[in-house]
Amino acid sequence: xxxxxxxxxxxxxxxxxxxxxxxxxxxxxxxxxxxxxxxxxxxxxxxxxxxxxxxxxxxxxxxxxxxxxxxxxxxxxxxxxxxxxxxxxxxxxxxxxxxxxxxxxxxxxxxxxxxxxxxxxxxxxxxxxxxxxxxxxxxxxxxxxxxxxxxxxxxxxxxxxxxxxxxxxxxxxxxxxxxxxxxxxxxxxxxxxxxxxxxxxxxxxxxxxxxxxxxxxxxxxxxxxxxxxxxxxxxxxxxxxxxxxxxxxxxxxxxxxxxxxxxxxxxxxxxxxxxxxxxxxxxxxxxxxxxx
Numbered sequence: 001x002x003x004x005x006x007x008x009x010x011x012x013x014x015x016x017x018x019x020x021x022x023x024x025x026x027x028x029x030x031x032x033x034x035x036x037x038x039x040x041x042x043x044x045x046x047x048x049x050x051x052x053x054x055x056x057x058x059x060x061x062x063x064x065x066x067x068x069x070x071x072x073x074x075x076x077x078x079x080x081x082x083x084x085x086x087x088x089x090x091x092x093x094x095x096x097x098x099x100x101x102x103x104x105x106x107x108x109x110x111x112x113x114x115x116x117x118x119x120x121x122x123x124x125x126x127x128x129x130x131x132x133x134x135x136x137x138x139x140x141x142x143x144x145x146x147x148x149x150x151x152x153x154x155x156x157x158x159x160x161x162x163x164x165x166x167x168x169x170x171x172x173x174x175x176x177x178x179x180x181x182x183x184x185x186x187x188x189x190x191x192x193x194x195x196x197x198x199x200x201x202x203x204x205x206x207x208x209x210x211x212x213x214x215x216x217x218x219x220x221x222x223x224x225x226x227x228x229x230x231x232x233x234x235x236x237x238x239x240x241x242x243x244x245x246x247x248x249x250x251x252x253x254x255x256x257x258x259x260x261x262x263x264x265x266x267x268x269x270x271x272x273x274x275x276x277x278x279x280x281x282x283x284x285x286x287x288x289x290x291x292x
Contacts, residue, residue: 003101005129009136010106013057014143018106024058025066025147033272034063035070041148044075046292049258050188052226052251054286055085055137060274061193067269067288069144072187075292079184080113080154081145082120082175084250085137085191087161092131094162095124095171103139103157107146110153116186117156119178124170131159137191137247163249165235171249172231172256179261190254192247194219198282203244212275215285218243219271226289227266231255245285258291266291 010016015024029038051068054061072078087096099117102109121127132138138157145153160171179186195215197203205214222243225234231252238248255263267290275283 004109005098005101005103005132007105008134008139013136013140016106021106021143022147024062025143028058028062028066029070031063033276034066039070039073039148041073041077046075048072048075048187048290048292049261049263050190050254050291052190052192052254052287052289053141054193054288055140055191056193056274056284056286060277060284061286064270064272064286064288065144068290071269071290073148076185077149078187080116080156080186081189082116082156082158082186083138083141083189083191084158084160084253085135086163086247086250087131087135087159088137088246089134090161091134092159092161093126093128095126095167096128096131096159096161097121097125098129098132098157099127103142105139105142105146107143108152110142110146110155113154113156116178116182116184119181120156120158120174123174124167125158125174131161132157135159141189141191160249160253163235165232165252168235168249168252169231169256172253173260175253175257176260179257188254188257190247190250192245192251194222194245194285194287196244196246196284200282201244211281211283212273215273215283219285219287222248223268223271223287223289226251226255227268229255229259229263229266229291255291263291
């Protein structure tokens with residue numbers, strides 16, 4: 001029996017209606033903050049190992065996220081995806097995957113890659129569906145992946161409730177070993193927003209700085225470590241500089257795995273903030289980064 005996970009944030013982070021959702025995704029690609037075009041699946045000249053993608057409501061971060069999915073679509077897509085996300089709810093095991101069934105979105109079902117999940121379900125990575133029931137950070141990536149292909153998406157979700165250096169690196173090593181043992185083309189998606197600044201997040205900017213200016217200043221420090229393919233440095237910088245990003249662990253794990261598999265380069269495709277959409281007393285930073 002195929003166990004189906006129902007969407008937790010359809011109608012909140014993105015539209016619950018299929019037609020409206022497709023229109024929103026297309027707007028993300030064509031938006032002036034986005035790539036400016038609808039991508040087509042084709043063989044590009046890059047081997048994409050991983051990407052950093054934001055996970056806020058599509059109206060805020062969708063145009064930034066579109067840069068990463070454009071990169072994935074135009075460089076050969078993938079047979080399967082490993083999607084790493086932070087655990088915002090605190091429910092479930094510290095590092096949790098789902099190893100069977102499927103996840104439903106308004107665009108259809110995305111299947112858990114059972115064979116790949118079996119390779120990942122070891123050591124500190126535990127089977128625990130409860131960690132994923134209410135979590136949005138992985139779910140919001142699926143509609144983008146489903147948008148431009150008729151194939152049923154295959155993926156493995158891994159939620160990180162603990163994001164320290166040792167755990168993040170170990171998760172990356174397990175992922176690299178799993179990918180090495182298969183002939184499938186697999187892309188790792190690290191789901192993370194960057195700085196959360198302002199009254200809503202109880203992290204205030206320096207005196208005289210707007211919330212988005214402070215977010216940008218803080219995020220440059222973390223982005224530098226990502227572009228240098230430095231997972232340990234990223235975790236340390238986030239801690240030492242009090243950078244209020246939520247997915248440093250997933251990013252560090254993705255970088256670790258990508259480097260083991262042969263990645264040599266990282267590119268910042270786009271940076272933006274929610275302030276660009278809704279100027280106010282709070283904002284969140286978003287970065288789209290590819291590792292190849």
